[in-house]
Each structure stands twice: as structure tokens, then as C-alpha cells.
Amino acid sequence: MSTTFRSAVVRTPGGPDSIEIIDVPVVEPGPNQIRVEIAAAAVNPVDLAVANGVFHELGLIDQPDHTGLGWDFAGTVAAAGPGVDIPVGSRVAGLVGGFDRDYGTYAGQLIVSASDAALVPDGIDLTTAATIPLNGLAAAQMLDLLGDGGGRSLLVTGAAGAVGGYLIPLAQDRGWRVTGLARADDEKFVRGLGAGFTTEAAPGWDAVADAAAFQEQGFALVRDGGIFVGVQPGAVPAETRGVTVHVVVTEPDGARLAGLLDATASGRLPARVHAVVPLDEVAAAHVAVAKGGIRGRYVLQP
Structure with missing residues (x-):
């Protein structure tokens, strides 16, 4: 297994061109945490605002080196810490909350609290699941x-x-x-x-x-x-x-998300993916979303 993974970040925010992809060391999950191998991460308008420095200017972000991008994720549990009852290999989706963080879901891996994730039911793929949490x-x-x-x-x-x-x-x-x-x-x-x-x-x-x-x-x-x-x-x-x-200040809630995923799988809630692009094209995805009028989400694949 590789000892690093790729992650999209901004050091000095300035729009899509300020996004960098860096290598980050793999770490193991602690108690009640899981490490997720990310298969898909949705691009949301809030991500554009982070890359543009909106929340830096409001004083909500103060990272010394770089700021992580991305809130939604879906993927597979690669490792589980003590106290976690989600089996390794399970398909999960979830939300990373807060603005002031050096990590995000535009990445190959992610450590999250197990309670912030939900199992992805049969009948819904990981690309679609990544558009639901936020x-x-x-x-x-x-x-x-x-x-x-x-x-x-x-x-x-x-x-x-x-x-x-x-x-x-x-x-x-x-x-x-x-x-x-x-x-x-x-x-x-x-x-x-x-x-x-x-x-x-x-x-x-x-x-x-x-x-x-x-x-x-x-x-x-x-x-x-x-x-x-x-x-x-x-x-x-x-x-x-x-x-x-x-x-509303949206907070992670794995139990609530499980119900939303089930409702999407059953067709009660809509699921709309506009396009799937590789992580290397994150800047182009931000430019496209900024133009507006898109129905459905751009989804990044690491």
C-alpha cells in the first residue's frame, strides 16, 4: 500500500487556478474513526467560495499552510479504529463539516468519525452517493x-x-x-x-x-x-x-444521512450527477460550476 495519497488544496486562495494537488501521508484511524478510500467527491458552490478566499476574508479559515477542499464523499472503508462496528470493505458516504481544516474530500483518502458516515445501500452507486450528503x-x-x-x-x-x-x-x-x-x-x-x-x-x-x-x-x-x-x-x-x-449550518449526521441514501435509492429523492471528472481536472470543474445553470453535480474521482 502507498504511504501517501493525493489531495486538492489551496495555499493562497485565488480561484480555480490557485488549487494545487499535493501528496499527503496516510495515517491510521483512531478510536471510533474510519479511513475511507474515496471513490467520488462532489463539487459544491461552497468549495468555490473556499478556493476564492471568501471564508478566509470572513475569518472562518486560518490554516498555516493549506486549506483542504471538499465536503461530500463516498468510498470504501479501508481501515477501522477501535470501537467501530463498520466492517472494512463497506461502502460508505458522508460529510466533512466546518471550514477551517487542512483536509477535505477532494482526496484519495480521508479519516472521519464513524458516526459521520452512513452505509451506502444497494441500488445506488458511489458516484451518486457522493452528491447526497451536503x-x-x-x-x-x-x-x-x-x-x-x-x-x-x-x-x-x-x-x-x-x-x-x-x-x-x-x-x-x-x-x-x-x-x-x-x-x-x-x-x-x-x-x-x-x-x-x-x-x-x-x-x-x-x-x-x-x-x-x-x-x-x-x-x-x-x-x-x-x-x-x-x-x-x-x-x-x-x-x-x-x-x-x-x-442552517449543515452538520455531519451519519444516522440522518442513512435515511436520505435509502430514500434516494428508492426513488423518493432525486439523484442528479452532471459529470464525472478526474481529480486532475478539479480547476476546470470549478470553472464550469461557477458559470451556473448546471443541474446535478460535478463529481471528482481521485
């Missing part, structure tokens, strides 16, 4: 902030995006009457999830789940006394008009 858990945890709908109206912005596509069916399961706000080209997809559809929304919604990060524009659509849930912790709209404001 966006699926973000949607589920946004619903925790919204609570049960009881027939109330919920507008999901960015309804055809990665988070929005999970929010719609999960919100319906919690009793919300859901309408998706998206571009006209996305109507078939949104309605296919069982939601109403609109390309323009007037104010008056009981709640808005702002997956598109419209921020103040999204907040303005909530009725007085309603609920707004955003996705940008660094830019929280002020609470006015009696509107309750929440912002």
Missing part, C-alpha cells in the same frame, strides 16, 4: 428549523437546485404545501416532485426556504409573522415584521 443534510436540517407544516404554504427558492430538489419532497413529508420558485426550463422537474411551480412569487408565504440565497429578496416574500430559513450564515437578514429568521 445537500441532503442541508435540506433535512432546514426542515428541522421550519418544523411541521400543518398545511401551511412554503416557497422553496432555487427549487431545481441541489438543496431545493431535496427540500421539496422532504417538506411535503412534513406537511408543508410546497411551491417551487425556479426558471421556466425547470418546471417539469419541480412539478415532477409534486410541488406547485412559479417563476415569479408575490409576498404572503407562510414560510420561505431560501435555497437560492436570495437573502433580502427571499425574506420580503414571507408574510408578517412567518418563517424564513436561509443558507448563508455570514449574511442573516434582520428579524422584522415578526418574521422568525433561521440560518
